[in-house]
Amino acid sequence: MIRCLLLLLCLLVAGCTDYGPPIWKEIGYKGKARLNAYLAAGRFLERYGYTVESPAGWPDLESGAAMLIVPAAVISNESYVREISNWVAQGGHLLCLIDNAESHQDDWGNFSNRHLSRDERLPSSFEKWLAAMKLELGERGAASGKTTAERLNVDGESYEVFAESSTTVSAFGAPDAVFGQSAYGEGLITVMTDARPFRNRFISDHDHAAFLLALVKQNPFEGRIIVVRDAVQSLSDLLWRHAWPALIGLLVLTLFWLWKNMPRFGPLRREEGRTTMRDYDHHLEALGDFQWRLDRGAAMLRPLRESVLERAQRLAAIAQREDDLFAWIGERAGIGRERAERAMTHERPADGTSFTRVIADLQKIHLSLS
Structure with missing residues (x-):
C-alpha cells in the first residue's frame, strides 16, 4: 500500500512539472x-x-x-x-x-590558438x-x-x-x-x-x-x-582537454587523503587523567609519618627489640655472660654499653634524629647477633 502511494505521488509531481519547449544545441559531428x-x-x-x-x-x-x-x-x-x-x-x-x-x-566553439x-x-x-x-x-x-x-x-x-x-x-x-x-x-x-x-x-x-x-x-x-x-599531443594535454573534471576531483581527493594520513611532527599528546596511585616510597613515607605522629615509633621499635633481646639472652647464656647483658651486647656490636642500653630501652625518642640513631644501633646489634 505504501509503495503504491509513493508511486502515485511521484507521478503527480512529474505531471505537474512544466519543462517548457526543448532547447536544441548544435555540438558538431x-x-x-x-x-x-x-x-x-x-x-x-x-x-x-x-x-x-x-x-x-x-x-x-x-x-x-x-x-x-x-x-x-x-x-x-x-x-x-x-x-x-x-x-x-x-x-x-x-x-x-x-x-x-x-x-x-x-x-562550433572557440579555437584554442586564437589566444596565443x-x-x-x-x-x-x-x-x-x-x-x-x-x-x-x-x-x-x-x-x-x-x-x-x-x-x-x-x-x-x-x-x-x-x-x-x-x-x-x-x-x-x-x-x-x-x-x-x-x-x-x-x-x-x-x-x-x-x-x-x-x-x-x-x-x-x-x-x-x-x-x-x-x-x-x-x-x-x-x-x-x-x-x-x-x-x-602529450598525454597530459589530452587528459586535461577531455577529463579535467575527473582530474580536479582526483586532485582534491588526493590532497584530502594526504592531509589525513601524512605523519605529524610528533604523536598527539594524550591528556592524562588524575590518578590516586602512588609509588612505594610514597607509601613508606606516609606510613612512617603516621607511626611517628601516633606514638613516636614505639610500635615499630617494640617487635624489633623483642627479637634482638631474645637472641641476645640465648647467646649470652651460651657464652656465660649473663651478668651484664647490655655490656656484652655493646661489646659485641661495637657501640658501647650506653648506646646498647639506649637502643634497647629508650621508649620515645625526642625527635627524628634520635629515632634514626636508635634504629641504626638496633640494626648493628641485629647484625652482630646473626
Whole structure:
C-alpha cells in the first residue's frame, strides 16, 4: 500500500512539472568526422580519383606522396623541416595551414590558438624555412583587425573563399594576405593562414571545395594526397582537454587523503587523567609519618627489640655472660654499653634524629647477633 502511494505521488509531481519547449544545441559531428576535421575534404578528392590518406603520425613522404596537407604546428623540429624541404624540391606540393588547422579544435566553439601569439603557435625552425622560401609570415595586432579574403585566385581562376586570420603571409613582396604560394625546386609551397575553408563544417560553403581541387591540380605529378590532422599531443594535454573534471576531483581527493594520513611532527599528546596511585616510597613515607605522629615509633621499635633481646639472652647464656647483658651486647656490636642500653630501652625518642640513631644501633646489634 505504501509503495503504491509513493508511486502515485511521484507521478503527480512529474505531471505537474512544466519543462517548457526543448532547447536544441548544435555540438558538431560524431564518429570519424569528429576526429578528422578534413574527412569531407578527403572524400571529396576521392570522388575525383585521388588517393587520400590520413595517417596517425608523421607520414612517409618517400613512398609516392604528391601532396601534403599539414598544420604548421606539426612541423615542430629541424628534422621535419629538412625532410619536407627535400621532398618539395623533388616535386612535392606542400599545403601548409596556419590557424584553425588541427582536428582537435572545435568548429562550433572557440579555437584554442586564437589566444596565443604567432611565436607560441608556430615552430621557429619552420618559420625561418618559410622566410628562406620567400614566404614571410606576419601578425596583425588587435587594433588593426584581421585579414579577410573573399576571393582567391589560382592559375588565373577566381574562387569565392571566405577566410579570416590575424596571421598574414606575403610572397615576393606582395601585400599581406591569407594565401600565398612560392615555387621551390620542382615543387610548390602553398600557405593558407586560415584552414577553415577546408574543414568539414565549411568546405561546402562558397567555392571552398573547388578552390581545394584547384590547389590539388597544380601538382603535375601523380601520387597520394596525405592529410596530417594534428600535432602530437602529450598525454597530459589530452587528459586535461577531455577529463579535467575527473582530474580536479582526483586532485582534491588526493590532497584530502594526504592531509589525513601524512605523519605529524610528533604523536598527539594524550591528556592524562588524575590518578590516586602512588609509588612505594610514597607509601613508606606516609606510613612512617603516621607511626611517628601516633606514638613516636614505639610500635615499630617494640617487635624489633623483642627479637634482638631474645637472641641476645640465648647467646649470652651460651657464652656465660649473663651478668651484664647490655655490656656484652655493646661489646659485641661495637657501640658501647650506653648506646646498647639506649637502643634497647629508650621508649620515645625526642625527635627524628634520635629515632634514626636508635634504629641504626638496633640494626648493628641485629647484625652482630646473626
